[in-house]
Amino acid sequence: MRDDLQAWLRVRQAVNWAGVQDVTGPIHGRRDGILTAAALRDKPGETARGDGLRAAWQRARTDATAGKALDFRLLHEWQKHVLGLPEVPFRTLPAFAKEGRERYGLSAETPLLFDVCLADSGASGVPLAARAARLYLDVCFFHPFHDGNGRAALLALGFVLARERILLDEVGPIQIRRYADDPVGAVSLARIVHALAVATQQRGQLPGRHPGERPPPAVRGPYVHAEAAVSAQGEEL
Structure with missing residues (x-):
């Protein structure tokens, strides 16, 4: 039976992450x-779902400011806020996504491999945007929790950036649907993260704008087409 986690691990090894700006x-x-x-x-x-993500992000930002290293324990603490549950252990069965079209296998080594991938988010020699995007995909395709893996992936990405004092003002283009066996899509996500950071910096320098006001197209940067795709496909949270 097809195992899309294994497909992702092969893609992860093949992608030239160091080539991302x-x-x-x-x-x-x-x-x-x-x-x-x-x-x-x-x-x-009704704000329960939003409240969970807000509380988890507050905790993640605090951990980032403290310079903590990312591991499953940290991700697990955030996910308890996301889901509003006292415990959210690593899954004990194969997981499915995309209406069952992707299947993520499970073995005794899966949690250990996930820990290695989480540790890679702090590795030197790989550009920050690539590390953040790679980690986002790691969480999506390891699919460690029974629910809320898209939110966990977003928190992990935000944490890695916040640890380097980067706070994106737009994350919608990150949340379009991704596929485990797609190396082009993986590189594209890393480039989108870079573009979002650059656009955030540019927008922050614009005079006379109010929070939440959309910038002109020239400032929005090269992720504009991905942002349009979010509107067409919806969020994966």
Whole structure:
């Protein structure tokens, strides 16, 4: 039976992550993109799903400021906030996504491999945007939790960037559907993360704008087409 986690691990090894353009902090926009994503989960009179992501992101940002290394224990603590549960252990069965079209296998080594991938998020020699994108995909395709893996992936990506003093003001283009066996898509995500960081920096330097106001197309940068795709495909949280 097809195992898309194994497909991702092969892609992960084959991609030239070092070829992605680097970005350095500090970069801060006029709003917090992950908080904006959390607000999109709210419904009139009901904010539980958004509240979970907000609480988890607050904890993740605190951990990033403290310079903590990412491991499953840290991710697990955030996910408890995301899901509002006292415990969220690593899954004990194969996982499925995309209406069952992707299957992520499980063996005794899977949690150990996931820990290695989490540790890679702090490895030197790989550009920050590539490390953040690679980690996002690691969480998506290891699919460690029974629910909320898209949110866990977004938190992990935000954490790695925040640890280097980068806070994106827009995360929508990151959240379009990704496939485990797609090396072109993996590199594209890394380039999108870089472009979002550059665009956040540019928007933060614009005079006379109000928080939340959309910039002109020239400032939005090369991720504009990915952002349009989010509207067409919806978020994967």
